[in-house]
Amino acid sequence: MPRMDDPAAQPAADLERRILDAIRRGASMEDIADIKESDEATPEAAIRALKDGNARFFSGQATRPDVSANDRRAQIMGQTPYAAILACSDSRVPVELVFDQGLGQLFVVRVAGNVVGESGLGTLEYAIRHLDVHLVVVMGHEACGAVAAALLPEERVAEEPEHLQNLIRRIQPSVQNMPPIRDKKARMREAVLNNVRHQVSILRSQTVIQQAEASGQIRVIGAYYEIGSGAVDFLIDEEDLRP
């Protein structure tokens, strides 16, 4: 961590002062986002940053970004994350660790099966409209229990509590009519990918997301996290994303 009399620390100190001045004048979160651009300024740069961070993670070279008192203090006034990520709550899929990202860089929604629901959608709309993120990622993962539950027969699903049933039913449409795949692991992977594509298509049916994608502010992409290797596969091209 550079000291404050270190010339390299000056731009950061200047920025902090400008943000503090803005706060004193009653600046909103949007005003602060105008002063401090996020670390990545385009969808393409955001994708590259996530790919690079994941490569550091799975190759054992994670930098585990600094979370010193200074870094925390610099963020009190506002946040400028560059990507919003809808991921599963699974304890093996900690998003910031998987992408080797630090405080203030990712805006994360985590819910079992990475399904789009009312609150999650509102959260993503906030990230797009007020935080000016440049990328929205729906990330599924290997061995997802929620997706596995959506593959169970109806009588088994009906045994679950009401709200859990509702969640499973948000995944079911994506795994119905799957081609027969004998290998259980390959079948699960296909089901998870189908669910990612399904949730992406739901997001893309929403006006705020459509407008942000049409204007070039954001791209909506999918991703698949492999627990065993730590590697993330990205679904970026339209043919990869088609449900």
Ligand SMILES: [Zn+2]
């Ligand atoms: Zn899961």
